[in-house]
Ligand SMILES: Nc1ncnc2c1ncn2[C@@H]1O[C@H](COP(=O)(O)OP(=O)(O)OP(=O)(O)O)[C@@H](O)[C@H]1O
């Protein structure tokens with residue numbers, strides 16, 4: 001008996017240190033042991049709770065019954081959707097130390113594969129999105145070429161000339177998409193490396209405003225540069241910062257009507273510098289605010305596409321902001337406008 005207890009204690013200590021979640025059930029399928037990892041995941045009050053209250057999955061409960069009845073191990077994948085998505089590979093083993101008739105129980109080993117599952121899902125979604133985004137302009141170019149080659153425009157020079165700008169526009173769209181994808185994957189790889197060059201944000205922003213002056217003029221939008229004369233030093237990567245401000249100015253223009261104003265400012269705070277760009281555009285519905293930096297996410301795909309957007313701009317911005325150890329906030333009112341703020345740490 002005493003050696004039994006010893007083995008039991010040793011077993012508990014060993015299980016306690018495991019990275020996987022381990023739960024041992026009594027004959028009523030209530031938890032009588034949970035290792036540290038299981039307590040951290042399912043809460044301090046897990047002991048004594050029925051397993052059906054912890055993992056609500058019919059297949060899992062069935063497999064536990066089977067493991068108890070047949071004294072046989074069961075392996076299965078369990079997908080839990082609520083309150084948050086979780087994916088486990090579960091191994092249910094009859095507890096050999098509780099062999100007496102009325103103490104049947106099982107040990108449940110839960111391997112958390114949520115991250116891997118999500119990554120795989122994300123990858124396949126990403127490939128599907130990219131293929132779709134590339135196929136659309138490609139189809140339009142193909143159609144144009146076919147019409148010029150042997151369709152109704154084959155002998156009509158004037159008609160051919162009408163197709164060319166469309167095909168050029170679609171080619172440019174594909175080129176933009178590929179450039180954005182490359183930019184995104186590069187920045188993702190380097191996100192953990194904080195840039196070290198000392199730079200002045202005012203100089204960079206003024207430069208980007210100048211670069212975009214044509215676009216702004218075309219849309220009859222006014223940029224109000226409210227940055228006061230001072231230096232705003234941060235540690236940064238100049239080209240990447242140019243990418244941030246170009247994307248934000250581009251968005252402010254794209255999603256605003258003509259004769260509106262875009263206000264840009266920099267404010268020095270105790271340890272940070274706060275950049276703000278505020279437009280008087282269409283705004284972003286509240287329910288979409290949290291999704292706005294996802295790849296390919298667009299509130300109104302038609303409007304964005306017409307304006308030449310791929311939906312990658314803000315995803316790129318988010319990663320560059322992270323790389324600079326900065327934080328970004330978005331405040332928006334539908335029909336009134338949007339303000340993007342980025343808080344950079346000072347050097
Ligand atoms: N200033 C803004 N005002 C209103 N909506 C905005 C603004 N900025 C972004 N959005 C919304 O967020 C979406 C995502 O923006 P994002 O910059 O990532 O993509 P995009 O502008 O569509 O394409 P691109 O890759 O060319 O930037 C936009 O499609 C638009 O719906």
Ligand SMILES: [Mg+2]
Nearest residue numbers: 251309313314
């Ligand atoms: Mg954009």
